[in-house]
Amino acid sequence: MVDSPPSHDLSLGASVFVSVLTPPGRAAVATVAVEGEGAVAAVSRFFHLARGRQLEDIPVRRIVYGEWRADQDRQHPSVGEGVVVCRMAPQRVEVHAHGGRAAVANIVASLVSVGCQEIAWQDWVKTAEPNALAAEARVALAEARTQRAAAILLDQYRGALARAVEEISQDLHVGRMQNASQQLDQLLDRAPLGLHLTRPWRIVLAGRPNVGKSSLINALVGYQRAIVHDQPGVTRDVVTAATALDGWPVELADTAGVRESDDPLEAAGVARTRDVLQTADVVALVFDATQDWTADDAALLAAKPGALVVHNKCDLPSIAASGRPAGIHVSAVTGLGLEELKLAMTAQMAPNPPLPGAAVPFAARQVGLLHEAQRQLTAQEHAAAQDCLQRLLAPASL
Template sequence: MTTRATEVVLLTPAGRAAVASVLVAGPRADEVVGSLFHPAGARPFIEQPHGRILLGRWQSAATGEEVVVCRRAPEQVEVHCHGGQAAAAAITASLVARGCQENAWQPWSERSADDPIKAAARTALASAPTTRTAAILCDQYHGVLRRAFDEIAGHVQTGNPSAARQQIDELLAWSTLGAHLVKPWRVVLAGRPNVGKSSLINALVGYERAIVHSTPGTTRDVVTATTALDGWPIELADTAGLHVSTDPIEAAGMILANQRLATADLVVLVFDASNASHLAEQALLETWPQALAVANKCDLAEDRTAHGCMALYVSAKTGENIETLARNIVARLVPLSPPNRQPMPFTADQVAWLQAMRNDLDAAVTTWRLSR
């Protein structure tokens, strides 16, 4: 018979902090911690009740570290030591030397959670880039998505497929937003050389991310900057100006630009408000009909209609309408703000489960119709 390993898992993230937490979980947790940890009082560790917080010393070859230890539950002990990497690494090494197995927190979290949705939410929360997306993931962690899944299963069991289908469709409508709670939306700025794409990226992120120059063809590579607009994580990509060029480096830049454009969640086409070039603009608008059109350098434009009534007139130089541009980008990506505690599928597995359930329900209805 093989015995289950006792694991050592670093629970706190890398980086500077006051405290680091190491979890020891498994059948030998009490025994190994008891052999290394000496509580301040007379009572030995192994006799201490669960839940009691104990101060003492971690006695191994590498460290005489002062630590706080707690037996959280049967087979689960937490060791809290000084933050940073050194103390936690020394404690982990001493536990590994006594036969424990070091593991990353994600697989441990997935195995130990009572609900896979909760485990996935915990993993996603650790990478949530904004407080807004973290709040939505917190709701999923606390059960709103699980309850919605249970309700769907309940409708199926009680023979109410139309209610199940409606609820599945409502959840799937949030799946695009759910997929971007951790992964930023990809917004690509494109247009002819010198129209001010790099200047607009800089104006949107609020610092000089991309090189701006009066020489057309300044940007060659794709330059990205990740930011948050209205609390949503967004990666803005600056691209080489699109035009006919015999310069091989510029041409390579345009290939990269087109690759980015093909996978973008939103294309922002930038025009020069002070210098309308109708044919070139028309061609870009026909290629990217869903794009957001922006006429930059409006501070130089005498006529604010030359680029059509659909274009938003902005100035990266004066800041005019930059906030409106940010709002318009958000409105395209997230047309509907989720209400509080909105259930939202946020992993590919959850979306696949909903789609499979939807297909099964459709197939059942078809079979029922065909049998009549």
């Protein structure tokens, strides 16, 4: 017997969400979550258990195996996808299928055809977490690149930031305005670090040609990322490498050596160096310790007063030239001074790392609302400040 053709007869409206929880790409297993009133009915439309059993009758958290038959397959009952299904809650079902894109797309398309609404997993998280801070932490956790970043985000997922915001709100409520303001300041001080937990710090190595920038990048990441050559003007583009320093996620950028050049290609590389210097979180200016200190070197340094000063090639006899400023003495060849260089970079990136369990804002929305709360507090607009805090603590909205 052939089943009836597909129809939108479940009257789901937009009340059932379907979301792929696993990342795209090839993997052994993919998970599709279906949630909302009618979720079980929607899945039952396509999921066939052995011996005619019904999903409605399966207890919550019992894992069952069966076949997913998209409507077009109903003409050919032998074509079906083996899936594992579990009702995680009365109105929430997870479908675990083979991890290929086709199987996942097939399942999602089936559910959408009966009125389910597909949403991104980041939006699905909003429906699953009690408030926006927890939902944001869960999304950020998936983006964390290092264990240290993940540990701080996990603290926030467990409520560190929410508790701090609640305390500030309570201070406002009982008129402890100075306390509230100090706590807001403390949170905002941690915001630059928090925002980098999911967006690595950018460290740019710049300097004149042939001073050893590419060699230093390679020594810092531990493999041959950039081409090194004894001719000046080798690096023409910005070459980046992802790594971690003291557990913090960073992106190191090697750049074209800065000099005037008639070669349009090299000039384009130098222009790109200047661009990337604008967006750097940390700039390390590299100089060649075996060469005289020149007016060009001094001009480079003057243009970037906050930069770390790195004197490279210290394995060779250095020139104690007059005018050479203090700096970190390193050798990309022997590794001399590299630990000191890493420490100096880390100190610029994260001068006051938070203690375990500390509240750290980590998303632009949070930082914006905290700034606004502080502004309103300064303007004595206490109700408006309280409103910002309540918006931070509110449930996430889709």
